[in-house]
Amino acid sequence: MRTLFGLVLLGIALVLPRGALAETPALSLSFGGKTHAYTAAELLARADAATIKIPDDVTYKRAMTYQAVPLLALLGDVDRNVDTIEAAASDGFVSQIPMALVRKGAEGGSIAWVAIEDPKAPWPNFAGKDASAGPFYLVWQEPQLSGVGSEQWPYQLASLTGVESPAHRWPQIAVDVGLPEDAPARRGQAVFTVQCMPCHRMKGGGAADVGPDLGQPMGPTQYMTDEGLRRLIRNPASVRTWPEQRMPGFDETKLSDEDLDAVIAYLAHMAPGAR
Template sequence: MRSARQSRPVRRRKVVMALEMSLLCLPSAHAASGILTVGEGTTAKQYSASALLRRPDVTRLDLSRSGEPLGASVPAVPLPHLVASSDQGLSFAATDNFVARIPPDVFSRARRDGTSAWIAIEEQPWPRRDGQDIGPFALVWTGPGAEKIDREQWVDHLAAITPGRDAKLPAATGSVARRGRDVFTISCLPCHRVSGAGYGTRGPDLGGPLPVSRRLTKERFDRTVRHPEQVRPDAVMKGFTAEQIPDADLDAIRVWLGQVGPATTSVTQPSQNR
């Protein structure tokens, strides 16, 4: 039997070889994960990590105490230096189909209170999160208001930044439902569409084929949002605490989802109610 110590150097060599291979393959399909695209259509610009690291406006950030610790000296470029304008809001798409649409008022509030958005670049390996690589680019925030920026607005393994378009979500009737739709837009829309509207496809469409509010009891819905791992041991979704989304806001989301119609008209009845 081979001891662990004997087998380790062999494994390490394989890793180095795999890295060299992926560098050789860079201009091909692999490039997608190592390139940041900014803008749309013919004016879109593409950046590699090494190109961004060579820029004169690279600044070192101490992100060791932030909610999303990446290190004490992380190179980053100010977001406003890369995008023409954030007046219409911006969409940040990650490699895993997570799409955070950050509305203009988040940027204007940040400007007022001295909070800055940055594109952080992985130079020293970043810690893995849930066994996943989170580089080579991430949207991060610094300054007095950084802690108030929602978790869904710190974007790991960022792949593309585009002008924010309105997701054209289904209507909300009444102030509670409107509140629910607003909270949903920040915290849930990055992963979930509703009746076909939205950009994120990481999680299922909560509007259809059969609206989630009609399929799940209140108790089941609440548990899915608060403790997804209790509903499915392999859950991708991370639970939201009452501090992140107070009970009243969670109820408001349910009220709004109760008003939306299915994405399609042909609905097959599930065999059981939950």
């Protein structure tokens, strides 16, 4: 019986086209209680699909050309109460992207696109890895117009979900309400949300599973010097290395000295027992 079953499966495999047994990748969109999964073929067949050029791609670090659809058009008539898009990648990276940032694309700001990897023309693999940024990748035209951060370009994108802003979903990530508006730690919270939360949580708040929680059981400022933290953020390999190291370095083009100081002030403020 086992032999007969095996022959049947073999027959199916020979009849079906190559790759037909594999699951077709799809991008899931969940907004307003409705979920729809788009395959690459469906997205590429849309009337608003276009060829776009990104002169300085954040991930590939060079000029890239993509087939893509505009994110705003893909979202359609999204409820105005949705203020954040949670962009989750297949590797656990989760970027919290303000809906207001995406809407700026219709007002002369940076334009967000969902780039689609055509199976017939795959994108290049990352250096030393057997994987590309596909099958879906959120890219931005003229990111400098709206101040788009380097961590707001999620690749290997799996889903886009309409959610509340991070501070509303996870109140524990917020600084003390009594802090002055111009306090470095308050600015640091905003920078942390954009540049750090895609990989790290803060006191359990967040959706990413790539890096460690930076608020518990101890905060990094409790066991590292400020200089050590600066070096770790600028160039992780200059502080410690291991085979599966994934954290990228944040140079001045990704994180200004002022923003770096603000993040460290935020981490100190959020350390257990600090307030």
